[in-house]
Amino acid sequence: xxxxxxxxLGLVTLAVVYFALRTFLNATQDVREPPxxxxxxxxxTPAIGMAVKEVKxxxxxxxxxxxxxxxxxxxxxxxxxxxxxxxxxxxxxQAKSL
Numbered sequence: 001x002x003x004x005x006x007x008x009l010g011l012v013t014l015a016v017v018y019f020a021l022r023t024f025l026n027a028t029q030d031v032r033e034p035p036x037x038x039x040x041x042x043x044x045t046p047a048i049g050m051a052v053k054e055v056k057x058x059x060x061x062x063x064x065x066x067x068x069x070x071x072x073x074x075x076x077x078x079x080x081x082x083x084x085x086x087x088x089x090x091x092x093x094q095a096k097s098l
Contacts (some may be wrong), residue, residue, distance in 0.1 A: 018042075025073055034069040034080055037061060046072045046079075 039045035049057035068084035
């Protein structure tokens, strides 16, 4: 009988952590920044994807979302990914203001 309580407690804890991370992500995203991608688990999924797949992860995201520029949120870092060559100079000029 104790096992189901542990499972329920674990699931509730995971849900609370997920929604806390999602809320933190939305609350700290500046409106001047490129849109942030809605990845599975905020901060964690992009970190694992970049660690495991490296550049292939960025290609996968480009093909999946079809955005010219977007923000990847990693723990303690923001990564701005530019997929449209014509936006590179603009992004470099704007980088100092973000």
